[in-house]
Amino acid sequence: MSRQMTNSDILDSKAENYVFNESAITRSSQVSWKIDENGCIVNSSQLQQSPLYEEAYKRSLEDPEEFWGEVGQLVDWFKPWTKVLDNSNEPFTKWFVGGELNACYNAVDRHVEAGNGEKTAIIYDSPQSSTIRKISYNELLQKTSLLAGALADMGVGKGDKVIIYMPLIPETIITILAVTRLGAIHSVVFGGFAANELANRIDHAEPKVIVIASCGLEPHKIIKYTSMLNDALELISVKEPECIIYQRSNVWTCPLRPNQYDWEKILKTAKPHPCVPVEANDPLYILYTSGTTDSPKGILRPIGGHLATLCWSMKTIYGMNKNSVWWAASDMGWVVGHSYICYGPLVYGATSVMYEGKPDRTPDSSQYFRIIDEHKVNALFCVPTVLRVLKHADPDCTLGKKYSMKSLQTIFVAGEYCDYETKLWAESIFNVPVINHWWQSETGHPVTALCLGYGVDCCLPKFSTGRPVPGYKVEIFRKDGSKAAIGELGRIVIKLPLPPGCLSTLYLADERFKEVYFSTYPGYYDTMDAGFIDEHGYVYVTSRDDDIINVAGHRLSTIALEDIILAHPDIADAAVVGVPDLTKGEVPLCLYIKRQDTTTTDELIGEELILNIRQLIGPIASFRLVGAVKNLPRTRSGKIMRRSIAKLARSELVKIPSTIEDRSVFHDIKAVLQKLGFAYQAPDPE
Secondary structure (H helix, E strand, C coil), X not given: CCCCCCCCCCEEEECCEEEECXXXXXXXXXXXXCCCCCCCCCCHHHCCCCHHHHHHHHHHHHCHHHHHHHHHCCCCCCECCCEEEECCCCCCCEEEECCEECHHHHHHHHHHHCCCCCCEEEEEEECCCCEEEEEEHHHHHHHHHHHHHHHHHCCCCCCCEEEXXXXXXXXXXXXXXXXXXXXXXXXXXXXXXXXXXXXXXXXXXXXXXXXXXXXXXXXXXXXXXXXXXXXXXXXXXCCCCEEEEECECCXXXXXXXXXXXXXXXXXXXXXXXXXXXXXXXXXXXXXXXXXXXXXXXXEEEEHHHHHHHHHHHHHHCCCCCCCCEEEECCCCCCHHHHHHHHHHHHHHCCEEEEECCCCCCCCCCCHHHHHHHHHCCCEEEECHHHHHHHHHHCCCCCCHHHCCCCCCCEEEECCCCCCHHHHHHXXXXXXXXXXXXXXXXXXXXXXXXXXXXXXXXXXXXXXXXXXXXXXXXXEXXXXXXXXXXXXXXXXXXXXXXXXXXXXXXXCCCHHHHHHHHHCCCCCEEEEEXXXXXXXXXXXXXXXXXXXXXXXXXXXXXXXXXXXXXXXXXXXXXXXXXEXXXXXXXXXXXXXXXXXCCCCCCHHHHHHHHHHHHHHHCCHHHCCCEEEECCCCCEECCCCECHHHHHHHHCCCCCCCCCCECCCCHHHHHHHHHHHCCCCCCCCXXX
């Protein structure tokens, strides 16, 4: 006997394409909103349209120079630009040509000069180290200018590279801004990367200086960054750079080696350094987007367009004002940390929250609620995994109920798919809309979203990531390069020119830049994501294009399957990947985690999932491989490592990155695969 699912009408089947049902809309507003007993079903044609958005979007495509010229005025320039747009050498687009500015000046100095020096710039909250610090714009100016002076004394100047290997602490932002104060280029390396990955980045970027913290923190564990740095320095082939080490004296301190200098000591002898003007299209930073490879892929971000667009996005996209307290729950090593912990809120002049901890284990699942209440957070930006983790740890919010959510206006999610059941749960618990949007490391800011600053209602069609943000002409192409029909699943592409702030090239790899992003669909940027657009212009991002499962010629999105699975009342989290099949080519494999309080057997849950997929998608999904696991492999940023699961199922060697949270999960997954009848012995992960 199977129980009836509560979240139905998820998919319509149209030939080989699977299109989300447009009747399922979550309707809400920042002031008052509700979800009725049917999930607030309305027709997407009834969505309130914003004349301000419509006019802005049209103008951004028809007259980009005028539109972005106005946006450029949001930041301060030492020298005005001579030309807004130079598109003579696609895809190497240039914005604000000839203009000169400085990132640190726009993030710090100008706010102090405007009389806002006492305003809190950064709130640092670390329950693991029992620390809460509030850093004003005045203090930020003092420390960034002194560290810039110390770096200058070590020979760092305009155009030089500095690698930053630090956790989520204010000194990471201080270092970022000190580097940009000199007109130098920073490259932040995620603190979870081990010696080999760090060495690859040192060899590729050839930094003049490395700035590092003595350690990072994980639940019940200290990550000794200096040990990994010292091991990396033994592997590099370039000249060993000098190092500045910030000793976390309340956690762990390390001995210094030759060419390594104590942060506090060098700041005591340093002199403040002024801001160095740089041209708008000079690089602000290098962000490496892949792990260990023979040829690291480093995104090069232009300074002028990035600062202007981020400042503009804080109000236009996220609806923030100058007095807002903004919290992006990410790491500084990822693009979200660059864009929306550091540059976006600080250039705008708001307050940015840095949280060093986990959603559920530092020490418990009440921490997100505590931070929102204690620091009066107005908006939270996180990956959907955070919400799933909270839902799994405390589904009734027993621990979080003692905190007030009155300050919170919105939750924004991006970075991975947000299933509908988790969205509904979060909206009911936090009592605010959960707004999905989509962007990439390469773009640096959202591609599709609800632009709240244009008066758009907090209302999205179910599963949509919103409409294109001004500047992005988003289209869907088939594999043969023809334009897909409305509602047809295909490759998401963006017509050139890309708006300001997107990557300008790959570091030391102009030809690779053209080949990777622009060769498949000439005249368009290839996002390598799959999705479709409905008749009202709303974009639906279904998965990475290589995550589409091809079952006997039928293209199925893993996201569509996962949404049905996660709607099951006994399931806390799940992942779907494609695995080989002799007759179908590929079939879906589902691994799930049960809710802690469930008493339903694995066998019954499996039967129900198979039946639900058959009813909602159809027998063509060939959905039959279902297994319960204790946990799923996740990176420290919370993302599920689906490709690693797929490799293990294919009997391929799985190289476990140093960013994984728990290596032991693969052994449990291997055992589950064998129980599911895989006829081979999958090799142990490396």
